[in-house]
Every structure is written in C-alpha cells, then in structure tokens.
Amino acid sequence: MTKITAAITAVGKYLPEYVLSNTILETLVETNDEWITSRTGIKERRILKEEGQGTSYMAIKAANDLIEKSGIDPKEIDLIIMATTTPDMPVAATGVYVATQIGATNAFAYDLQAACSSFLYGMSTASAYIESGRYKKVLLIGADKMSSIIDYTDRATCIIFGDGAGAVLFEPNHEGLGLQDEILKSDGIGREFLKIDAGGSILPASKETVENKQHFVHQDGKTVFKYAVSGMSDVSEQIMQRNNLSHDDVDWLIAHQANKRIIDATANRMGLNEDKVLVNIHKYGNTTSATLPLLLNDFESKFKKGDNLIFAAFGGGFTWGSIYLKWAYTKN
Numbered sequence: 187m188t189k190i191t192a193a194i195t196a197v198g199k200y201l202p203e204y205v206l207s208n209t210i211l212e213t214l215v216e217t218n219d220e221w222i223t224s225r226t227g228i229k230e231r232r233i234l235k236e237e238g239q240g241t242s243y244m245a246i247k248a249a250n251d252l253i254e255k256s257g258i259d260p261k262e263i264d265l266i267i268m269a270t271t272t273p274d275m276p277v278a279a280t281g282v283y284v285a286t287q288i289g290a291t292n293a294f295a296y297d298l299q300a301a302c303s304s305f306l307y308g309m310s311t312a313s314a315y316i317e318s319g320r321y322k323k324v325l326l327i328g329a330d331k332m333s334s335i336i337d338y339t340d341r342a343t344c345i346i347f348g349d350g351a352g353a354v355l356f357e358p359n360h361e362g363l364g365l366q367d368e369i370l371k372s373d374g375i376g377r378e379f380l381k382i383d384a385g386g387s388i389l390p391a392s393k394e395t396v397e398n399k400q401h402f403v404h405q406d407g408k409t410v411f412k413y414a415v416s417g418m419s420d421v422s423e424q425i426m427q428r429n430n431l432s433h434d435d436v437d438w439l440i441a442h443q444a445n446k447r448i449i450d451a452t453a454n455r456m457g458l459n460e461d462k463v464l465v466n467i468h469k470y471g472n473t474t475s476a477t478l479p480l481l482l483n484d485f486e487s488k489f490k491k492g493d494n495l496i497f498a499a500f501g502g503g504f505t506w507g508s509i510y511l512k513w514a515y516t517k518n
Contacts, residue, residue, distance in 0.1 A: 190314035192324075193364030196355040198252025199483035200244045200329075200471065202234040206348070215341040222345045223468075226323035231348025232268075233333045238273040244351035245284045245329040248479075252325070252353045263355075264321035265311055266295035269304035269328040272335060272502040272504075274295055284327065288321030290417065293325070301380070302442055302501030304328060304475040306370070309497065309509055312356045314364040324356040328509050329474035335382060337402035345447040346444070347403075348471035352479025362404030362503050363492065369421045369430055369507055376413065379406040387390040414500040419455035422498045426456060427492025429510055433457035435494055437513075440443070443467035443477040444498035452498055463487075474501075489513045 207217040222228055234244060239511045245268060253260055269282025282296035300307045305328035312324040329351030338344045356364075382403055384395035395401060418441065426436065439458055441449045446467055465484050473480060477482040478497060489495075493513040500506040 190319055190362040191359045191362060191364040191366075192316035192318050192356045193359035194354045194419045194482070194511070195318045195369045195514060196252050196256035196258065197479065197483045197486055198248045198250070198255060198353040199480055200247035200251060202232040202244070203326055203365060204231045204235045205230050206234045206266070208345075213439070215337050215344060217345060217449045219339050220288065223403045225447075226346060227465070227467050228345065228471045229468040231278070232244040232350055234331050234349040235394055238267050240268050240334065241272050241285050241329045241331045241351075242274045242280050243325045244331065244349065245280065245353070247330065248351035248353040249284060249288045249325060249327055249479050251312045252355060253409050256322070256355065258355065261292050261444055262321045263290040263293045263325050264289060265315060266293050267298045267308045268295060268299060269308040269326065270301055270330055271301050271304060271474055272330045272332060278319045280409070281327070290325070300505040301503055302472070302477070303499045303505035303507060304501070305478045306499040306507050306509060307356075307505070309365065310368050310370060316356050316358055322358060325353060326356060327351065328351040328479045330474040330476055332472070333405050334399070337399055340402065342407055343403050343405055346472050348478055350470055350473035351477040352476045352483055354479055354482060359514055363509050363512045365509060367425055367510045369424050369425050369428075371417065371421060371507055372503055372505045376410075378503060379409045380404075380502035398496055408434065411445065411448065411502055414444065414506070415451045417462045417506040418448060418452045418498045418500045418508070422496055422507060423455050425496065425510050431494065431510070431514050436462065436496055437493040438489070440478055440481050440495050441471065442501075443481070444472045444500065456496070487517050489517070491516045
C-alpha cells in the first residue's frame with residue numbers, strides 16, 4: 187500500500203479594499219516612508235474597515251474563493267482548522283462559525299493559535315489528519331484582523347501589521363507529493379517580548395486596562411527581531427540538511443512576512459538566490475496567520491508539480507518552525 191502524504195490541492199484568499207500607505211501613517215505617528223521601508227520592507231497594508239466585521243468575514247471570503255476556484259462541494263470538507271490570533275470573540279470558536287457560513291455542514295472545526303506561526307502549525311496538524319487516513323479534505327484557513335489589536339499611536343507596531351486571509355485545501359496524495367518533513371519549535375522565554383497584557387485570565391478587562399491601553403499588542407522589537415532571525419534561519423537550514431537538500435534543490439522559500447531583513451537573513455543562511463525568495467510584504471505588511479497562504483495565492487502560477495518549497499515562520503510566545511513540502515500541481 188502506497189504511503190499517504192498530505193498535499194495542498196487548492197488555494198484561496200481575501201484582502202480588504204482599504205490601503206493604509208506609509209504616506210497616510212506619516213499623518214498618524216512620527217515616521218516617514220523611507221524609515222519604514224528601510225527597516226521593514228513595507229510600503230502599504232490592507233485594513234478591514236467594514237463595520238461590525240471581524241476575522242470570520244475575511245476567512246469566509248478566502249474559503250469561498252478557494253471553493254469557487256476549485257469547484258469543491260463544501261459538504262465534502264471533513265475538517266476546518268482556523269489559524270488566527272484575532273478570533274471574532276472569546277470562547278465561541280471562529281472556525282465553527284466559518285464552517286457553517288460556507289456550507290461545510292459535514293465538517294467539524296476549531297481554532298488554532300500560535301501567533302505568527304499559527305498557519306505553519308496548522309499545516310502540520312492538517313497533514314497529520316490526512317496522513318492518518320481518517321479524513322480526506324481538510325481546509326486550513328489563516329486569517330487575522332490585526333488592526334483590531336493595534337494602537338495607531340504606537341510607532342513600533344502600527345507600521346508593521348495589516349489584515350487579510352488565505353486558505354488552502356489539504357488532500358491525500360499517493361505520488362509522494364505534499365508535506366515531507368517539519369521542524370517545529372517553541373520557547374516560553376518569548377512570553378514577555380510580544381504580547382497583549384490584558385483581556386486574558388491573568389488580567390481580565392477592566393476600566394483601568396482599557397484606559398492604560400493594555401488590550402493592544404506590545405512588542406520589544408529588537409529582541410523579537412534577534413530571536414526571529416536566528417530561529418527562522420536555524421530551522422530552515424536544519425530542514426535542508428536533514429533532507430539532503432542543497433540550495434539548488436530548493437525551488438521556493440515561503441517565509442513569514444514580518445520583516446524583509448528577517449526574510450533576507452533566512453534566505454542567505456539557506457544559500458538561496460533572490461529569485462527563489464517570494465515576497466509580498468511591501469503590499470500587505472505582516473498579516474500574521476495569513477502571510478504564508480497569501481504568498482501561495484499570489485505566486486501560485488509560478489509553482490510546478492514536484493517543486494520543493496521550504497516554509498518558515500516565527501511568532502510570539504515564542505513559536506517558530508520550518509516545513510518542507512513538495513508542490514502537488516501545476517496551474518493551468
């Protein structure tokens with residue numbers, strides 16, 4: 187019996203219409219386009235402005251885009267994993283609502299949260315379900331409305347993040363394509379360097395926490411940058427070595443879009459030429475759980491069946507890792 191591997195067979199995405207450019211940010215905080223671009227590589231980011239809409243709105247749009255392009259019947263989906271760090275609300279899982287809204291009435295669903303590594307961890311989880319033989323179609327969605335937790339008077343964070351959603355479908359493969367290997371890591375040392383202080387069980391919401399702006403993301407940028415560079419670079423190099431891959435064997439680097447300098451450092455450690463490094467951070471900023479699937483959507487036409495893709499991400503907590511995947515189709 188041929189071993190079952192988990193392959194990505196379809197992709198979809200959604201991006202809000204409103205564009206928050208560096209020029210607009212210059213009117214909100216003390217910054218300028220040259221400063222932002224030189225330090226992050228970001229020129230603009232998308233912001234969800236629709237009143238009363240949250241992460242689920244974008245996730246549903248991305249899922250429906252995938253369904254429309256692939257022609258899949260939503261009732262055939264067995265499981266939906268919702269990778270997000272900005273759920274619609276506490277307790278009621280966003281993925282459950284998304285499943286119902288897209289007509290995936292035979293699927294069970296849940297949320298997965300590992301900050302900017304959520305989608306990468308979700309790839310591992312989705313693949314394990316497929317490889318077990320228990321499920322045939324697993325929809326993994328990465329979506330975040332980061333604008334809902336950003337203080338637009340804080341220059342350290344407001345220049346970085348944007349909103350967006352991407353979705354991929356995992357299905358069984360018998361040709362050896364799909365997920366090949368993974369190295370996933372975490373370290374609680376990062377708990378204090380990238381976080382939201384209030385709103386959890388330690389410090390519930392109160393008048394004081396709101397007044398003190400403790401419900402917004404706080405980041406120690408220099409520390410996070412240092413750990414991200416070493417973390418993403420290390421695991422990406424390790425996964426190549428473990429699978430006997432040279433820089434010539436790697437077709438594409440699919441790196442989390444947090445900072446262009448982190449992406450470049452990872453590519454340099456892997457020995458990759460610039461033309462193998464996929465980048466869209468200049469258009470979207472850091473969309474957290476959505477960066478990896480948005481890359482797959484934007485560059486889908488470049489991928490050929492059998493291409494070797496290396497995924498890498500780093501997130502708060504700290505969480506990080508790398509995944510080696512063989513692409514399963516060539517887009518017509």
